[in-house]
Amino acid sequence: MKFHACILLLTSCLTAFSQKTPPPVVTAAQRTEAYLPLLEGKRVGMLVNQTSVINDSTHLVDSLLKRGVKIVKIFSPEHGFRGQADAGEKVGNSTDERTGVPIISLYGKHRKADSADLADVDILVFDVQDVGVRFYTYISTLEELMESAAENGKPLIVLDRPNPNGFVIDGPVLDTAFRSFVGMQPIPVMHGMTVGEYARMLNGEGWLDNKAQCDLQVITCLHYNRDMPFGYEITIPPSPNLRTMNAILLYPGLCLFEGTAISLGRGTDKPFEVYGHPSFPKTLPYSFTPRSVPGAKKPVLMDSLCYGYDFSPWRETKTLVGGVNVCYLINAYKLFPDKDKFFNTFFNKLAGNAVLQEQIKKGMPAEKIYKSWEPGIKAFKKIRKKYLLYP
Structure with a gap:
């Protein structure tokens, strides 16, 4: 299945899925006996x-x-133990009020647990719901936890959870010259793996620092099949601005706007379901004004009336404009009057290369851009196949 059309109709997939309902997914966390x-x-x-x-x-x-x-x-990742901090907001250490257990933030003064953090720990457990996208930082935190575990001789158990975007592999493969915390390894934007599978890849490909090997054990999910769209629906938002399944499915494409002057709805009730800008034509079908709200204290274009597009009706119509869809970027770039100010320095980190920005600036059609990703995706699939745990 490919997302390489500006509109993807999933109604037939949903119909087929409803005709033969599989048993419910059992996450690894539920499998306490294991x-x-x-x-x-x-x-x-x-x-x-x-x-x-x-x-x-x-x-x-x-x-x-x-x-x-x-x-x-x-230990807590980006957004904190309770998942309420803004994207990129530094979080300090604290104590869980309910249990009295100390909380060490791995998105504060340091991202990597050190020997002092692990001195009184015999074994580590990782259990976080990911969304299957390279620049969603939970897999970067997992990688650094694996390195800490290896360096300090601590075994790590990954309690696996399904990938809600696991039914497609798409987007450019990261050029390692553009490594950052939003992209640490040469994988596509949508990698089609669970965190457990990805952890196995990090070990197996020698991608940890100094080719370290983490003493890793993955507890698998039951009844998870990555190939069925909406075979697993997330009910707890994995971060403050991914509040709906619609947003999670749109995220791989719309998040690239974080590297531009465009608002993608942070500070509204539809983050990652809309995009717009004050300079876009007022005749566009939707308008919104970002405000300071919990989880988006200083959103892009705060208090500015933006004109643009709303994809939230998919919740009712089941017609999705999603995936790593560069049609959004191409359209927004055409509409934006001051082309020199469209992209910012963060864009190439999100894209994982300097090529995509130039392709859009040169007016390359979407289909040619998608075609340019195919060799990297093909090579990645060969590597990925060795580490898969689910059909």
């Missing part, structure tokens, strides 16, 4: 956030403490 024996008698450090729940209700930390697991430390 990993509790590994934690018995151990001092446990857990990298978790608000998505780390069992049956969408009980937080994993609370559940394990009730079962007598000795959790000595919580």
